[in-house]
Amino acid sequence: MSTVVDTFRFVRNQQVEALPPPNLARGPIAWIRENLFSGPFNTILTLVVLYLLYVIIPPIVDFVFVNAVWTGTDRDACRAETAGHPVGACWAFVIDKINYFVYGSYPVTERWRVNIFFALLALGVVWLLWLRAPRRDLGAIYFFWLFPILSYILLTGGDADFSNGFWLGFIVLSALIVAGFGAAARFLNAPVKPAVLIGAGIVAVIGITLALLEADWGLQPVPTALWGGILVTLLVATVGIVFSLPFGILLALGRRSKLPIVRMASVIFIEFVRGVPLITVLIMANTMLPLFLPGDMTVDRLARPLIGVAFFASAYMAEVVRGGLQAMPKGQYEGAMSLGLNYPQMMILIILPQALRIVIPGIVNTFIGLFKDTSLVAIVGIFDLIKTIEASRIDPNWAAPTISYTGYAFAALFYFVFCWGMSRYSLGVERRLATGHKH
Amino acid sequence: MKKALVSIAFGLTASLLATGASAQATLNSVKQKGFLTCGSNTGLAGFGVPDAQGNWTGLDVEFCRAMAAAIFDDPTKVRFIPLAAKDRFTALQSGEVDVLARNSTATMSRETQLGLDFPAINYYDGQGFMVRKKLGVSSAKELNGASICTQQGTTTELNLADYFRANNMKYEVVAFATSDETFKAYDSGRCDAFTTDASGLYAERLRASAPDDHIVLPEIISKEPLGPAVRHGDNQWGDIVKFTHMAMLNAEELGVTKANVEQMKTSDNPEIKRLLGTEGKFGEAVGLTNDWAVRIIKHIGNYGESFERNVGEGSRLKIKRGQNALWTKGGLQYGIPIR
Numbered sequence: 001m002s003t004v005v006d007t008f009r010f011v012r013n014q015q016v017e018a019l020p021p022p023n024l025a026r027g028p029i030a031w032i033r034e035n036l037f038s039g040p041f042n043t044i045l046t047l048v049v050l051y052l053l054y055v056i057i058p059p060i061v062d063f064v065f066v067n068a069v070w071t072g073t074d075r076d077a078c079r080a081e082t083a084g085h086p087v088g089a090c091w092a093f094v095i096d097k098i099n100y101f102v103y104g105s106y107p108v109t110e111r112w113r114v115n116i117f118f119a120l121l122a123l124g125v126v127w128l129l130w131l132r133a134p135r136r137d138l139g140a141i142y143f144f145w146l147f148p149i150l151s152y153i154l155l156t157g158g159d160a161d162f163s164n165g166f167w168l169g170f171i172v173l174s175a176l177i178v179a180g181f182g183a184a185a186r187f188l189n190a191p192v193k194p195a196v197l198i199g200a201g202i203v204a205v206i207g208i209t210l211a212l213l214e215a216d217w218g219l220q221p222v223p224t225a226l227w228g229g230i231l232v233t234l235l236v237a238t239v240g241i242v243f244s245l246p247f248g249i250l251l252a253l254g255r256r257s258k259l260p261i262v263r264m265a266s267v268i269f270i271e272f273v274r275g276v277p278l279i280t281v282l283i284m285a286n287t288m289l290p291l292f293l294p295g296d297m298t299v300d301r302l303a304r305p306l307i308g309v310a311f312f313a314s315a316y317m318a319e320v321v322r323g324g325l326q327a328m329p330k331g332q333y334e335g336a337m338s339l340g341l342n343y344p345q346m347m348i349l350i351i352l353p354q355a356l357r358i359v360i361p362g363i364v365n366t367f368i369g370l371f372k373d374t375s376l377v378a379i380v381g382i383f384d385l386i387k388t389i390e391a392s393r394i395d396p397n398w399a400a401p402t403i404s405y406t407g408y409a410f411a412a413l414f415y416f417v418f419c420w421g422m423s424r425y426s427l428g429v430e431r432r433l434a435t436g437h438k439h
Numbered sequence: 440m441k442k443a444l445v446s447i448a449f450g451l452t453a454s455l456l457a458t459g460a461s462a463q464a465t466l467n468s469v470k471q472k473g474f475l476t477c478g479s480n481t482g483l484a485g486f487g488v489p490d491a492q493g494n495w496t497g498l499d500v501e502f503c504r505a506m507a508a509a510i511f512d513d514p515t516k517v518r519f520i521p522l523a524a525k526d527r528f529t530a531l532q533s534g535e536v537d538v539l540a541r542n543s544t545a546t547m548s549r550e551t552q553l554g555l556d557f558p559a560i561n562y563y564d565g566q567g568f569m570v571r572k573k574l575g576v577s578s579a580k581e582l583n584g585a586s587i588c589t590q591q592g593t594t595t596e597l598n599l600a601d602y603f604r605a606n607n608m609k610y611e612v613v614a615f616a617t618s619d620e621t622f623k624a625y626d627s628g629r630c631d632a633f634t635t636d637a638s639g640l641y642a643e644r645l646r647a648s649a650p651d652d653h654i655v656l657p658e659i660i661s662k663e664p665l666g667p668a669v670r671h672g673d674n675q676w677g678d679i680v681k682f683t684h685m686a687m688l689n690a691e692e693l694g695v696t697k698a699n700v701e702q703m704k705t706s707d708n709p710e711i712k713r714l715l716g717t718e719g720k721f722g723e724a725v726g727l728t729n730d731w732a733v734r735i736i737k738h739i740g741n742y743g744e745s746f747e748r749n750v751g752e753g754s755r756l757k758i759k760r761g762q763n764a765l766w767t768k769g770g771l772q773y774g775i776p777i778r
Contacts, residue, residue: 075755290530290533391482
């Protein structure tokens with residue numbers, strides 16, 4: 001019977017279970033062998049790094065957590081002889097002073113206004129940064145127009161109190177702007193009516209803004225000398241960011257423009273601002289400006305560094321954006337023109353979306369740099385976070401050996417959280433937007 | 440038109456305009472504004488420090504509050520503009536602040552070249568030394584051969600050199616870039632003595648790992664008369680600054696305090712009567728009301744009270760009165776008579 005023979009034939013109808021690789025080629029041991037000890041050089045490096053970590057990490061952990069003091073009302077809590085053990089970071093100091101670090105000297109009863117400002121800022125940031133948020137065009141209007149006005153009214157109390165001469169000047173200037181748009185349109189053989197409407201629209205937006213600023217909202221005025229802490233740090237950074245991106249794009253376009261005056265003006269502005277250190281701009285603004293202005297006029301002390309930082313960031317942003325514009329292949333421009341698009345359409349619809357995507361890392365890099373540069377305003381006596389910490393750490397009530405380190409550690413944590421957040425966000429956006437470039 | 444354009448430009452960019460005071464008639468402009476602007480320190484223990492709520496406290500701060508009390512009968516009607524050392528004098532010159540009470544040393548060049556007046560000295564400071572108790576030194580004269588921690592490139596370094604040369608002593612200077620580093624080095628035993636302004640010595644000692652192990656030596660080797668400053672050219676305003684301080688000194692000398700000022704109004708002592716305005720019209724002569732001194736003492740207290748509360752025994756600094764004691768007690772604070 002042939003079937004008997006068949007019974008000896010063995011056909012495996014199931015996949016045999018694969019054996020695991022040998023122990024030395026898998027698991028953490030193999031990973032360590034491959035990555036950390038793959039040769040004598042790497043072995044030495046690994047050992048050196050391990051030793052350095054051993055030297056650095058335990059004292060930091062000791063300082064920040066193990067020996068840290070979390071509760072207490074004055075210096076006695078944070079002194080080794082009264083606390084009875086070696087004292088590391090004195091977080092009780094930060095907890096005690098946290099309101100000062102956040103609001104500065106902003107009047108206690110008015111601090112809800114600052115909280116609303118923080119909430120509005122968060123709303124604007126999320127609206128613009130969350131790529132799937134609804135109506136991001138409205139978000140842009142909110143962030144770049146409504147939000148600054150609301151912040152101004154909330155933080156200062158509004159009621160800007162412009163003089164009659166100011167409004168007279170504004171009306172004259174408005175008429176000039178509208179007339180200028182009309183004249184330019186006629187000169188360029190474009191239809192006059194839409195040009196005049198655009199001019200009137202610009203004037204109307206500015207007028208509404210000014211009227212909102214002057215309206216009396218019944219809020220108690222809070223002079224900027226009282227602002228401080230995280231409020232000022234975020235304010236300076238936000239003003240820099242809000243101002244620098246649009247202004248930087250305009251400057252970059254201006255620098256590549258074929259109109260000689262526009263190009264020269266952009267080049268001079270960018271090169272001049274980039275040619276001086278920020279600290280010089282700040283000291284110039286805070287120390288010299290009051291001497292140049294007529295006696296009855298001063299610019300607010302906080303506004304001076306705000307303007308300085310905004311200009312400074314714009315110049316850097318312009319160069320970043322220009323990098324993106326340069327990287328656009330010529331065909332993109334030619335393609336856009338062959339479709340019959342005019343210059344604004346070409347830039348807004350074709351060039352800028354691609355160019356800005358290329359330079360996202362550069363833009364975020366500039367923002368991170370700007371965010372940290374805001375601490376320079378401390379030098380001209382503006383109470384940003386760093387300055388409030390510096391002023392608090394000398395408080396005799398909290399005089400203890402580790403108070404300064406604790407204050408700076410808190411500042412480091414604050415800056416790290418924000419800068420790291422920005423950098424992670426930019427990575428995420430790059431990954432999402434880069435899909436078209438993967439071939 | 441140009442002016443309008445300029446103001447529009449600022450309105451558009453900053454939207455934050457404020458008006459400065461003109462050089463003349465500061466008192467009128469202060470009264471018109473309804474508050475005093477005071478250039479203050481950005482942070483100096485005992486002289487100008489923010490508390491946990493951000494309210495400024497300190498000896499210089501209380502001086503400005505005393506002025507606001509004299510003018511408005513309300514010590515809160517003062518805005519403090521913290522000024523860095525670099526821009527403090529320009530802020531005063533440009534009219535941004537009405538008075539500068541920011542531990543500034545009165546010197547001739549500041550009065551003549553910068554066009555400032557220092558009408559009063561509210562704190563006599565000077566460079567001193569701190570040593571460890573176990574060193575067994577009780578006078579700076581015994582510091583021969585010592586190593587001394589000091590901050591680089593400051594006048595303290597020069598004063599130190601002068602003092603040791605004048606006394607024919609040897610020393611070794613160990614200099615650091617910042618005051619923090621300097622004190623840290625001294626605290627960790629890097630040098631025998633630490634030198635800076637005496638008021639600073641007390642503040643630094645508090646931060647030492649064992650404050651009780653250190654003493655401040657009695658010698659003061661330099662003159663640092665600290666006082667409020669005003670612009671040249673408005674003598675009435677200068678007088679107000681001067682007599683705000685003098686009123687506080689006279690009050691201390693006459694025993695008028697925050698607590699007893701109301702009862703003192705009925706005193707028969709002619710000096711007290713003139714001080715408190717129950718006799719004569721001294722307040723009106725300087726553009727204030729006759730009870731100006733009462734307002735100061737009622738809200739702030741006399742000089743001694745302010746001193747003890749901010750830098751003396753009532754504070755953590757525990758600075759001795761020393762040169763800042765009244766002249767009757769061997770100090771330099773001499774209130775010129777109000778008559």
